Amino acid sequence: MQHALEGSQALARTVALCRPQVIAAYPITPQTHIVENLSKLVADGVLDCELVSVESEFSAASVVLGAVAAGSRSYTASSSQGILLMAEVLFNIAGLRIPLVLTCANRAVSGPLSIWNDQQDSMAVRDAGWIQLYCANNQEAVDTTIQAFRIAEQCELPVMVCVDGFTLTHTLEVIDLPEQEQVDNMLPPFDFERRLDPQNPISIGTLVSPDFFTEARYSHHTALMEALDVIEQAAQSWQAISGRTQYPLLRSSGPEDARIAILTLGSVSGTLEAALEEYPDEPATRLIALRSFRPFPIEALQQACQGLTDLIVLERALSPGSGGIVGSEVRAAFSGVVDAPRIHNFSVGLGGRDIPLDIFPRLHAALRNGDGLPFAVIDLEPDRLPVSA
């Protein structure tokens, strides 16, 4: 059914439809509206679950970890500093192969302090061993959250659903919220085989010596790579149930014969779609919205880039001392590939800097200049740089 909803409100109502038994969260801008809405759903009796209002994100992640280990479907959400405070637990959740879903309302990381959107937070924990799915709009965020529980529980891996803070979380959109029955068809009751059960006691989280650690890590890597198929299956299932086209690993749009493409994660793709119409005289450009960043879909990406001469990787994060994070990974994906496109890498929109439509012609101008090889910040204002001595 169609509703005009704020992104956070839509997400909270979607999470409720997924029937979590335990939710633990700690408020942080811009995730706050999600937990506030969930708390209200619990208070109104719409959502019947244990809501644990913890004293920190560290405990939020720990509570849901303990809850899943005891056999309950669980959910948490955070942003920025909260994600980093959770970092140790995030690695632990993944390493213990605990299936749960976390919404990351993407925000810049301090310092200097910024409460606005970029994707530095989730990028900082890309190696934690979680599945990371990036949403282009709020309808995708709703659909992805439902699929995330299915993927998590099938792979016994945690899933981070990344949603741009403010740009999506605080934006009112018309959203098709699924019916309870549709979600129930997608998500059978959670039955965690490795749960802590006094009738069949097991030890979880033991000390592992060098004799076995490599194998533990490798099997975790394998599980993530195998999740590529599960992500595709979950998208197919949800497409059949919801009737909406799903794009499991990435979404490629725009003219087929374009020789230039722009790859983005998250809501920037919406801006670029509008820009494509606004600037029809620019060279034909394909848009690639990467949804699955972990696992990284190398094959799907190579396929989507066939025939390209230039690929622009536009990302809302920066690895100081190196450059782009996604850009480096995309370059690695094309290492040794014959006829690989030139890969230009730009950071954009850090700490919530607005990304206007004219970013599109500016990117094309940069391309003509040969910029972004290997890396540049496309929207840098040189006159605002600190004055050096």
Place this chain on the structure above:
Amino acid sequence: MTDQPDTPNTRELRKNQPRFSGMESGHRACLGCGEALAARLVTEAAGPDVVYANATGCLEVFTTAWPESAWRVAWMHSLFENAAAIAAGMEAALKRQGKSTRVIAMGGDGGTFDIGFQALSGMLERGHNVLYVCFDNEAYMNTGIQRSGSTPHAAATTTSPSGKLRMGKRHLKKDIVTIVAAHHIPYAATASVAYPSDIRKKVRRALAIDGPTFLHIHSPCPLGWGHDGSLSIEVARLAVQTGLFPVIELERGGLAGVMPIRELRPVTDYLAIQQRFRHLFADNARAREELEHLQALADHNIEFYQLRGTHPDTRDTEGADTVTRGGMRWA
């Protein structure tokens, strides 16, 4: 040799005695480890219908070297500082599932007094139905004897060594049980591994209560304290008998009971048998001053908690470790 008629074969009796142990032998604790003994006693008293959250530390390391595990209970170790939060999550899940299974969190003094303190405070404040057990061996033993918030004043550790300018730890031992009790939880208590029946009684009492409960068990570490492993119980008992470790119970933040000291001992009896206090027995004024300081701390405890027994009692420091068949042992 055959048994006399009507004389019970004690070995057979022991075998038939229904006794649950959640922690098996074969683990890798040091000889005389107080924590290993205390943990076994806790699992025995708690029974099998319990889920455990264990903080990182010796207990986790010496019981679970993969692919082996000493635990016969549903047990999970996550991290150093989150045992209380993990337990809170387990409790929320089990409650939602309508199960009566109890949850016990376990941590050392590092995981409880220091790095895990915030998670512990949060769990207590939110009123989770969890028993948190702290095995207190008064330093970070797992990493090689570094000072913690629980290390007693003047004790030498590798990060609070004695030397020309220092007499061991400069600060006081954190009064964790009072801090915990200040959350006004239904039940908080201290116990000592020297008094097993007291531990059992307190575990059962805590588990009978609906709400957060806390048990702080003084557990000697022969390696870290510098005493022979065969003396662990003796050392633990002396900590109680000197008044340095008061065995007390608090309900809703108020004092509800103490283990009276029948035969009071001077603190030097306790200190002299441990290498960590050796520097206090040098022949100099500063050592004498520190000894006086420690005696004053014990005197304060004795006065504050009224630890002096007035008459022999089955629950005092002499009565409580006397095995009374069919009596207090299973109280």
